[in-house]
Amino acid sequence: MRVVFIGPPGSGKGTQAKLLQERLGFEYIGTGDILRAAVIQQTDTGKQAAPYLAQGSLVPDQLVNEIVAERFHRGPPCPRFVMDGYPRTVAQAIAFDKILAGVKLPLDAVIHFVIDENEVVKRLSGRGRSDDDANTVRARLRIFEDTIRDLLDHYRRQGLLHDLHAVDTVDSLYAKITALLPKTSSV
Numbered sequence: 001m002r003v004v005f006i007g008p009p010g011s012g013k014g015t016q017a018k019l020l021q022e023r024l025g026f027e028y029i030g031t032g033d034i035l036r037a038a039v040i041q042q043t044d045t046g047k048q049a050a051p052y053l054a055q056g057s058l059v060p061d062q063l064v065n066e067i068v069a070e071r072f073h074r075g076p077p078c079p080r081f082v083m084d085g086y087p088r089t090v091a092q093a094i095a096f097d098k099i100l101a102g103v104k105l106p107l108d109a110v111i112h113f114v115i116d117e118n119e120v121v122k123r124l125s126g127r128g129r130s131d132d133d134a135n136t137v138r139a140r141l142r143i144f145e146d147t148i149r150d151l152l153d154h155y156r157r158q159g160l161l162h163d164l165h166a167v168d169t170v171d172s173l174y175a176k177i178t179a180l181l182p183k184t185s186s187v
């Protein structure tokens with residue numbers, strides 16, 4: 001089972017991705033987490049990415065694609081994974097298709113967390129991360145809206161896209177996601 005979660009910040013996709021990791025042993029691959037760790041460790045990647053994270057803008061595609069390629073080429077690829085926050089652009093999706101084709105691990109499903117902007121702002125104002133102040137949240141939402149349509153089209157054309165109404169309890173969302181996975185999985 002290999003799945004991509006797409007949704008705005010605050011849509012609950014990170015929580016659900018981590019539940020798949022804890023309960024079903026999926027490998028969790030979150031580019032936000034990887035980038036934040038790189039910034040703290042002050043690696044070359046971290047130094048390049050830091051200004052983008054601080055502003056809430058997207059890190060350049062090439063940098064993020066390299067991070068993900070490195071993850072998939074590092075060792076034996078994990079046959080079960082959930083992507084949280086990647087791909088975020090069509091260029092990233094195309095690069096990711098190539099990475100996955102190279103390791104013979106095609107995706108089973110792409111889940112789009114559908115949520116109203118007002119609900120997102122309400123949720124994020126309580127989260128307390130340094131890029132969660134109101135202006136940065138709004139910047140991240142604008143970017144998300146601008147890039148999402150083409151990204152969703154990319155996966156819709158591949159027949160992988162599922163819309164999920166994301167204003168729901170954690171348990172109910174989890175049940176809906178796991179109900180979706182076996183039907184679409186070849187593993």
Ligand code: AMP
Binds near residue numbers: 032056057059060
């Ligand atoms: P997230 O934790 O997914 O909300 O990501 C936090 C921040 O990391 C974003 O606001 C971006 O600056 C950066 N980031 C994470 N994933 C990506 C990605 N796939 N492409 C570009 N920037 C990203």
